[in-house]
Amino acid sequence: MKELLAAVREGRHRDVPGLVAPLDRAERRLALAELKTLRKEARDREWRERTRTLKAVLVAGAGCHAGAAGCAAWIGARELREWEHSPYPWVLKALADRDPAWLADLAHRLAARSVDSEAEYRLVVELVRMADCPLPASDGMVRGWAERINAARWRQRPAPPLTVLLRAEPYLGVLAPHLLDMPELPATVAWAGYPDPDDNWPSALTTLAAEGLLERTVLLERCVTRMLRGGKTSDLRFCTLLLRGLEPTAQEEAERTSDWIAMAADGPSPVAGHAQEVLARLDGHGRLSVAQLADASGPVLFRTEKKLVRAQLVLLGKVLRRNPSAAGQLLPVVGEAFGHPDIGIQERALKLTARHLPSTPADVRSELADRAAQLGPVHRPAAVALFGDLLDDGQAGDVHEEILPPAPVPRRLSPATENTAELVEEVVALVRTGSRQVPEFERTLDGLIRCARTNRTALVEALRLALAGVWWAEAGQQSEIDWRFIRRHDGLHVVVASLLEQAPEHAFAENRARSAAAGACFHAALDGVTHARLWEAAAAIRTGELPFLLATPTWHTGALDPMELVDRLHRYRELRAEPGPVDFAQALLRVRRTGGEEAADRAAALGTAQGDRLAAWIRADEPLAPVLRHHVEAEAPPARGWLQQSAAGARRVLLATRERLVIQQEFPRAFHWLGRPHTPGPQTCYHWGGGSPQWTAVLPEDSETLAAWLLPFVATCAEDQRGSAAPLPALVETAAPAGGAIHLALGYALGARYPEDRLSAVDTLLTLAARGQLDAALLGGELTTLIGRELVKPARLASSVAAAAETGAYRTVLSVLLPVLPVLLSRERAPRGLSDLLAVAAQCAERCGPQGAGPIAGLAETAARGGSTQLVRQAARLQAAWGKEEAA
Template identity: 80%
Template sequence: MKELLIAVREGRHRDVPALLAPLDRPERRLALAELKAVRKEAREWEWRERTRAQKAVLVAGAGCHTGAAGCATWIGARELREWARTPYPWVLEVLADRDPAWLADLARRLAARSIESEAEYRLVLELVRMADCPLPVSDGIVRGWAERVSGSRWQRRPHPPLTDILRAEPHLDVLAPHLMNMPELPASVAWSGDADQGAHWPSALTALAAEGLLNRTLLLDRCTTRLLRGGKTADLRFCLLLLRGLEPTVQEEAERVADWIAMAADGPSPVAGHAQEVLARLDGHDRLSVAQLADVSGAVLFRTEKKLVTSQLVLLGKVLRRNPSVAGQLLPVVAEAFGHPDIGIQERALKLTARHLPSIPSTAHQELAHMAAQLGPVHRSAALSVFGDLLDAEPAGDAYEEILPPAPAPRRLAPAPENTAELVEDVVALARSGSWEVTDFERTLDGLIRCAHTDRTALTEALRPALAGQWWAGAGEQDEIDRRFGRNHDGRHLVAASLLGRISERAIAQGRARGTGTGTCFHAALDGVLYARLWEAAAAVRTGELPFLLATPTWHTGSLDPVELVGRLRRYQELGIEPGPADFSQALLRVRRSDGHEAADQAAGLGTVEGDRLAAWIRADEPVAPVLRRHVEAEVPVPQGWFQQSATGARRILLATRERRVIQQEFPRAFHWLGRPYSPTQQSCYHWATSAPQGMAALPEDGETLAAWLLPSVTTCVEEQRGGAWPLPALVETGGPVAGAIHLALAYGLGARYPEDRLSAVDALLLLAARGRLDAALLGKELTVLIDRELVKPGRLASSAAAAAATGAYRTVLSVLVPVLPALLSRERAPRGLSDLLAVAAECAEHGGPPKTGPIAGLGAAAARGGSTQLVRQAARLEAAWGRAAA
């Protein structure tokens, strides 16, 4: 046993089988306990030594386990999978003397675990051969098998057809059908390639099914079940290709008619389209009953995909022409399309109803007329000609009411925790979560200052064991800890680490003297402001002199009540305490300036330097950095790295800010960037587009300034990057005036490339309208300019507008679109997406009525062009809605 353990520690796994062979069961149990200790000890070794030892640990542990369950757990441990060349041949050697039933049990248990490589698949396969038992089938086994098959094909020259490789697989009949049972197909299978390249899995499986090597009926059932279950697009495409390749007969398709109905009703568009084709084929062979057709049609006509809905109406039309006697069963289903948002589908459904209305009893007309009330105003006259007096000429409706979200009310921060146990819980939660959420961070930071002031010893004793697992709390070298904190790493831990004495006095002095915040972009500047506050708090918490922080916000946005700040300064004055420069400067940036004249008088009455500065700051009521009202063409160089957040080219519209000298003269160095003249042409930003919440909370009363500085990041959302528009909802909650910068940022967001960015912009639009601060004419003007410069595409704007209108904000959306449409309608060639914009505008006008403005320039000419294009139809629809409102 001693020699075995020496070999394991030295990583000589090839020697383990010979050293293990003489040991009996009790000796192996004793050796196993020692191996567990070595395994635990090796985790701290240098990685080369650890890898060598773990190979030997794996082989020896597998041979020392007497139970299959424990052996499977040992072999399948994740930490024992860290090498390139696996020692599984030696594992098999130490298990060669086991009973076949034991080996079969081990193979089943390993197959049920996560199989992550071809080597693990081969291990199970060899155990099955040794036990002479059936191969256990699991997702991991099939994944390893698929990787081995694909790998063996690419390793040969020339590459043989996949069909030939699969034909030679001994377990093909049980492994291949399981592919459709997996939650996600192996990448090598899902990526099918072209059918004529020899690596096409669907073609290979259908060929083998035709040869009788695979059960064709089983494959049909598995494909159908998988398509019903849904999944990733690539997986469903694989199943569709396989299903089509199997070429099911009419009888086989008829046996699964309930499945096709379910797919057409609820499946993804490609799956629903295939099911629709099958149902149409079954109808052509008289294998689809009228009741089944009505059942599936009711669900399909409710879908939003116009292609599917149109195809279903075509099928219904064919059936009605062939057999008019079924009109009584099918016309009520056709009438379901009267409520579809697309007016073209409404028109097709109305024409189909009118054509076959005489085939049903007059007593059934009333029901269809009632459903025709869902038709849009553009079809009212046609519906009246079909249903006559059964349809009201103008449906009575309630007075229109704009639906907007509740205007967000500022939420007050809960008082900072002064109880030691509560504070320790908050500090640990913040350290472990990695969150920079404003309310949690600010309350916890203020709580540390307060508790250190009242009972620093008790706080230290409670925090030390709670934070014992943090990287800086161990026995590391002080220089390394100081160096990491000095690089502004792990800012959430900085103050707590200082309180516990894990940062040297020298490092704290250097951190405060460094005066960070002079970066080249907005993100770096605000990061510097945050760290200037943290280093200042790290020094204060060691002495316990400060009773509380001045800059702790009053509300969740980061804003600070001026009267509350005056009270804090008065308390400092009574205690004879000098405010921290960074803390007081951040408090000035957060204080609410509007309607603060009374607070300014109180501040001036303090008779202190800080009181006078606060009074002057509130009375001036100027933004931190005034935004220039001119557009700046961004001369942005091509990024030198993939991580640089910057749109290339010189077409973007950005904004500059003016110098604010008081920031540079009276604030600490960390704040100076905020007061310097800013031009986006001088910015080199390497931060992600989404800014941390702390950035917003640093300037909560300067939304316009924030918007101007955020624009280079926001503009990335119209290109290839996600997340640029995510800060917009928080941006519109900021204080101060709302003018060109915020509206320009919102315009970029409404034209974002990805839906999640557009939804963020829609949320911001609705919040701005709910607060009564939306300038629709200004937003429309900014959108027009961006569309003219091809920075925003009309189709994406239409998607955003439709999402906003769907919430019930019809007049808000229409007021934004009205300034945009004339410029697009005046173009000689209509841009793509204009018909979609007109459709959204028409829907808004029909529901909420047009705003009190004159006619839209160019709309009449577009409607009078003639033809049946969507542009002409939607222009006519909008013009009709406008005319009815004017009448």
């Protein structure tokens, strides 16, 4: 056993199997205990030595384990798989004396764990061969198998066809069908980029099924089940190609009619399209009953994909021409399309109904007439001519009720907990998750300061135990820990580490210097305020002199009640505590300035320097930095590397801000960037991402100023940056008024490239409307400017306003579009997406009417062009909805 342990310490894993073999069961158990100690010791060694030692530990531990479960856990440990050349051949030698049943148990356990490489796949295969047992089919085994096939293919030149490699696979019949049971296909299997369209996994599997090497019926059944289950687009494309290649017979398709109906109703568009094709074939073969067609058609006609709806109406028309007696069952289903948002589909459904209405009973006609009330004004004359007195036109006089979300109400922060155990739980949650949400962050930070003063010993002991293993609490390279602190690690790490005396002394001086210099861009300036406050709190918590923090917000937005701040300053005076400069400066930026005359009087009566500053700040009631209009019209500069934003940045409409001398003269240096004048330009800093939730809490009363600084960042969402519109909803939750900066930022976001950014814009739009702060004319004017400069695409704007209209905010959306449409209609060549904007405007006008607005310039001329283009049709629809005022 001594020789074995010596070989392990020296990393001689090739010698280990021969040294394990002579050991009896008791000796192996003793050796295993020593191996666990060596495994821990190896973690702190240099990586080359660590790798050699852990490979020997892996082989020796596998040979010394008596149970298959423990051996599988040992072999599968993540830290024992960090090697370049596989040690598994020596693992197999160390296990050569085991019973076949034991080896089979080990193989199944390893297959059930994560199999991440070809080497791990080969290990299980060899164990199966030694045990002479069936190969276990698991997700990990299939991934390892697919990776091995792919690697073997591309190691050869020229690469052999995939079918050649798969024919030679002894476990093809076991592993290939399991592909269709996996939650997600391996990337090499689902990849559709093979040069030869006939040389991919779906085509290879269908070829092998035709040759009898795979059970065709098993593949067919699992493929249909997988398509019903749904999943990634690439996985469903794989299944669709495989299903087409298997060429199900009419009988096999008919046996699964209910499956095709379910796919057509709820499946993703490609899957639903394939199911629709199958249902059409079944109808052509006479294997689809009228009742089944009706069951399938209702959900399909309710879908938003126009291609699917049109195809279903075509199928229904064919059946009705062939079998007019089916009109009583099918026309009520056709009536579902009367409520479709696309007027083209409404027209198709109406024509199909008119063609076969004479064949229907009276009760069906009455039902269809009720549904025809959903048709818009453009189709109402045809509906009246078709249904006559049956059509209920009473809704024409209904008054639209605007549906808006409730206006956001500021939520008060609960006071910091005085219970040490609860505080420790909150600290651990924030430190380990890195969350920076304002309510939790501020409440916990204030709780740390309070508890460090009143119950320091118990708090330190509890935190030291709860945070064991955090990067700054681990025994390791002190230089790396120092470096991470010096780069101003965010979150509560620095405050907690300072309380536990784990933060290096020189990091405080370094970060004070960095905080003073913060401000190369707005990202650094806003983050710098938070970091300066954290380092100030970290220094104060060592002494425990501060009773609490002044800048802890009153509401979740970050805003601070002025009377509450006065009470805190009064308490500070009683305790003779000196406020932290950064903490007090942040409190001033958070305090509500409007309507605070009483608070200003009480602050001045305190007789302290801080009270006088607070009184002057409230009475001044000035924005942090006044916002100015600024156009960036220069030509695109030449690219200067990857830090340069896209060329379109030079043409953006941005806003400048004036200086505020009081910030530079009376506030700490970390705040000075906020008070300087700023003229925006193309962003060249290194900050990227969706922003911080704490930015709004830095300036909760100056959302206009913050929006102006965010504009270069937000504007990138209309180009190619994902997530840059995310800060906007939080900006409009504050009580501060919304002016030109917020409306301009919202204009960019409504034309964002990615759907998630457009949803953020819709949330912002609806919140402004709910608070009564939406200036529709201002927003419409900004959108007109942005579209004119090709900074916002009408098609993307149409997607955003359509989403807003679907919530019921028809009047709000229409008021925003009214300033935009005349400018776009006046263009000689209609921009792409104008028809979509007209469709949204028409839908809104049909619901709420013109609301007293005058004619829309250019609309009548566009509607009168004639033809069947969507632009003309939607213009005619909007004009019809506009009613007599437009005609005038």
